[in-house]
Amino acid sequence: MDAKFEQIGGEHYRTMAIQPLEFCLANNLNASQTHAVGYIVRVDNKGSELDGDQDIRKAIHILQFWLEWRIKERKKTPPVYPDELMVSGLDDED
Numbered sequence: 001m002d003a004k005f006e007q008i009g010g011e012h013y014r015t016m017a018i019q020p021l022e023f024c025l026a027n028n029l030n031a032s033q034t035h036a037v038g039y040i041v042r043v044d045n046k047g048s049e050l051d052g053d054q055d056i057r058k059a060i061h062i063l064q065f066w067l068e069w070r071i072k073e074r075k076k077t078p079p080v081y082p083d084e085l086m087v088s089g090l091d092d093e094d
Contacts, residue, residue: 040055
């Protein structure tokens, strides 16, 4: 059996031209991106409009969480700029 043709609990992914997980794996997306894509693509295919609204909120929550994590991680490790990589005395012209 091919797992991409099986879905447990609904049909909202099976009817798509490409499964969201297949897309995410092919494009090396991280977990946050993968979850957000999954919620976004099923918005109009899952059932009621309220289910779709909830999926949009879930995607926004995942993306907000990821954004906050990225900002926090940047503060832990300041970026290294090319000037800081230069070894003193090696790039001086004589």
